[in-house]
Amino acid sequence: MTHYAAPIKAKFWTPGVVVLAVLMAAGAAAIAARFIGGIGYVSNLTTARPWGLWIGVDVASGVALAAGGFTTAFLAHIIGRHYYEAVVRPALLTAVLGYTFVVLGLLVDIGRSWAIWKPMLYWNPTSVLFEVAMCVMLYLNVLYIEFLPIVVERFKGRVKLPGLLAVLNGPLDGLLKLADTVLPKIMWFFIIAGVVLSCMHQSSLGSLMLIAPTKLHPLWYTPMLPLLFLTSAIAVGYPMVVFEATLATTSLKLDGEMNILTPLTRVTLFLLGLYLALKVGDMVVRGTYVYLLDFTAQTNAFIIEVLFGVIVPWLMLLSPKLRRSRRALFIACTMIVGGVLVNRINVFVVGYRPPISEANYFPAIGEVLVTVGLIAALMFVYRFIVTYLPVLNKPEQEVSA
Numbered sequence: 001m002t003h004y005a006a007p008i009k010a011k012f013w014t015p016g017v018v019v020l021a022v023l024m025a026a027g028a029a030a031i032a033a034r035f036i037g038g039i040g041y042v043s044n045l046t047t048a049r050p051w052g053l054w055i056g057v058d059v060a061s062g063v064a065l066a067a068g069g070f071t072t073a074f075l076a077h078i079i080g081r082h083y084y085e086a087v088v089r090p091a092l093l094t095a096v097l098g099y100t101f102v103v104l105g106l107l108v109d110i111g112r113s114w115a116i117w118k119p120m121l122y123w124n125p126t127s128v129l130f131e132v133a134m135c136v137m138l139y140l141n142v143l144y145i146e147f148l149p150i151v152v153e154r155f156k157g158r159v160k161l162p163g164l165l166a167v168l169n170g171p172l173d174g175l176l177k178l179a180d181t182v183l184p185k186i187m188w189f190f191i192i193a194g195v196v197l198s199c200m201h202q203s204s205l206g207s208l209m210l211i212a213p214t215k216l217h218p219l220w221y222t223p224m225l226p227l228l229f230l231t232s233a234i235a236v237g238y239p240m241v242v243f244e245a246t247l248a249t250t251s252l253k254l255d256g257e258m259n260i261l262t263p264l265t266r267v268t269l270f271l272l273g274l275y276l277a278l279k280v281g282d283m284v285v286r287g288t289y290v291y292l293l294d295f296t297a298q299t300n301a302f303i304i305e306v307l308f309g310v311i312v313p314w315l316m317l318l319s320p321k322l323r324r325s326r327r328a329l330f331i332a333c334t335m336i337v338g339g340v341l342v343n344r345i346n347v348f349v350v351g352y353r354p355p356i357s358e359a360n361y362f363p364a365i366g367e368v369l370v371t372v373g374l375i376a377a378l379m380f381v382y383r384f385i386v387t388y389l390p391v392l393n394k395p396e397q398e399v400s401a
Helices: 016-036 053-065 068-078 083-111 128-155 165-209 225-251 256-285 288-293 297-317 321-323 326-350 365-386 398-399
Strands: 004-005 391-395
Touching: 016 365, 016 398, 053 083, 053 225, 053 297, 053 365, 068 083, 068 165, 068 225, 083 128, 083 225, 083 256, 083 365, 128 165, 165 225, 165 326, 225 256, 256 288, 256 297, 256 321, 256 326, 288 297, 297 321, 297 326, 297 398, 321 326
Parallel strands: none
Antiparallel strands: 004 391
């Protein structure tokens, strides 16, 4: 059955959306408290322990879990597998929102958020963090440009501003028509740029920890950390698409698109297997497997990460029967998504132990509220956009009805 992207016909203010709004309000209150009283007022961060939940979840995990945008663009547009076009728009929206809220998380986390613009003018080309900052900034703008045709498709020829603003209807519609003519001719450049920029900063996030050999637990500290960050981000790209698509289609009662999601996860078998081979091979070569018998909180976290986030879902995806089952496929992909989330938390929070920090870190309620609020806001905006813009796919007869 042919599918086309269209706004969904569903009530926006549902009980679930109301809950998201309440969580957003709680997060907004915590953010206001952070900027009024300072970071120490709402967090357990200190000079000796300058990062925690916000970096591990809001930034590092957010960047990794938004990888579905560039992986699906690579598959559908660069390799030419147009069969998967149906999942490109939802993946692109997830990436746009993911990176947008990564930047918002950074504004909360860094000490002088008003100075976040300075890397654009004061370059430090020997800094990995500078490369990450520039790549994320550029890629976020690339994502907005890639998403622009969806906005143009929705409003081209339909601009109807009320009252005195009606004089802008003609110029705005002309601008949308111009964008509709120009964007398809240059979009190939932004798609390629998006893939290149993503690969650069996904790996560079791992490079950040290479300067901390005495602070990061040996189970995670390795010269291969940039490669492991890159391969794990690529491996989680398609499972994140399945995770997001399943949640969206189930909650909105749309077609499950199993004819697309099932073959998509065959690619994940290779990508996740490659990541697992690199992870285990590096551990064997460096001899860090001896730490697995320590049974500390860190080694237990590592075992949970690899066992339930990589090995078990990889074995599940080996079965064609399970890949055809919507529930089993969702469970396997959720475990992969959770595994990458746990990996980033392990690297930046659990496994990170500065020698000068004597007390163990645990996030304060204010940190949790900020993170939960940002995630709720992401989901709220996602629901709003798919309600009014042609992002999700519907059967042809439903669109034409």
